[in-house]
Amino acid sequence: MEKELKINSYDVRSDASIKEKLWVVIPVVLLVGLLGTLVYNHYAEFTWNGFVGGFNQEFLIFFLIGIFAQLVDGTLGMGYGATSTSFLLAYGVPPVMSSTAVHVSEMFTTGASALSHHRFGNINKKLVKHLLIPGVLGSITGAYLLSDVINGDIIKPFIAVYMIVLAVIIIRKALAKTIVKKKTKKLGVLATFGGFMDAVGGGGWGPIVTSTLLGRGRNPRYTIGSVNAAEFAISFASGITFMLFGGIHGWQVIIGLILGGVIAAPIGAYLVNKIKRKPMMVAVGILIILLSLKTLSKLL
Template identity: 70%
Template sequence: MENEQQIDKSLTTTAIARINVFEDKLMWFIAIVIYSVIAVLFFGEQRLINLAHETSNWLGKDFYSYLAVGLAAQLVDGTLGMAYGITSTSFLLGIGVPPALSSTSVHVSEMFTTGASAVSHYKFKNINKKLFKTLLIPGVIGAMSGAYLLSEVLDGDVIKPFISIYMFVLGLVILRKAIQKNVPKRKTKKVGLLAIFGGFMDAIGGGGWGPIVTSTLLGQGRNPRYTIGSVNAAEFLITLSSGITFLWFGGVNSWQIILGLVLGGIIAAPFGAILINKVPRRPLMILVGSVVIFLSLRTILKAEADFIEYWNNLLALFC
């Protein structure tokens, strides 16, 4: 009974930290609304309509798709406290964005959210310093290695099906986490290797640090408050390192995607803060896991069809 009360208290503190992050984003949202009203009063409605039309043409026709992806991913992350990268990457791959651009865009946009989350967890004393230090360096090494390989070595068209398979597995992990019951605490081993793997796969796949590292540590019975707080705090520096690596080797070739994800996240943040205590966690996790699995299967099947078509065309040349 005492252990259950401790877990409830830990999760409540973590939820408060997440709400604090969304309060910061809510201020940005309110500021945008206020400045929009001032702009209408100062410049006039018709002039702003023309400006909006010109801006829309400048951003490109796909910008609103990226905006919708950012909105959906932030709603999921705001309610569950995880799966931003998985959700956004699955949707981006589904609409045809190459793996390197997807991962770059997701990690650069995550710099804004993970930084605020890390500060909040530090403020609420949710961080286990020993666990944080154990995760940090290996996680950064794994993330930078994955970002370099995806930017400079790996062919996006070749690796895309494998990333979709990885996303499929993460979808299963989310479903498993939704139905898993509390387990007794076991001694945590090889946390450094777990961090390297989590950081590497997060950079290569565009998401997965939380589901891989947090789920594994919680599955070993660790305290939810300090586990979630420490993993989220480390995620900021890991996301920062992979984002900088992507930008260093690949340049800023996806600013429309980044802008769409960031603006979508800002718009969705207040609603995520509201939904955090309104939407049942388990059904939403099942829904998110199912959507990720569906999108991943769709990409895998499309890649298989393209592969078969390629070989048929190749054989036709020799027949």
């Protein structure tokens, strides 16, 4: 009897260990597969001179945007898309290219972020599972519409306004008083809407989903870690959709964002419990508003 109990206990631990490893193995396999596919399909577009020439001042700007956006997202659980898209639009990058670059880069940065949050024990797996499928469906729908249906030039001012709305949400959440914990209902609807708006607007998953969950009094550490982990799947789905329907353009932007984001991801995951979130949320919100107003001023 005692032997059977030991064997059963070992089997349970073994199953748990396998499931735990899958949280690391799946993102790594997907990212390696994606990288291999991108290299295989697009290697002809690159030349050594073009590659070397791409590492210029513009690349440095995109690289720094990637670092800053990922630090914001990793520590606040929101803001990568809003921050990077606002910077890119203000810099003159077209909406479709901007959204594609953000989502393709997010495939890698959110993967790195998810692994980092997993490493630091910041993930509530049950919450991730609730957000995953609805968020993916919403993001695929949004990415398809932006790639194949909606004219990017027409919606550029609307995206800028949307970014201002997201910034206001971020600031409002930062200034909110102590929140009483409430049960979060309709997680699927929230995730679908967040995924859709994230794909169409180039950002919004964090400000919509994270801010709502935090507004309901959920634990910041596990909410941020879980929403970031789910965002990997959302970004992967929308990024693949952008590739299929719109192709990939702006490699300099994409690579800059990826490198900056991957470098910053573990730092953000580490800092999630170390920094004062409210002042940073207000600062990020104000920055996004200023960048979006700059974009609007160019269009008016």
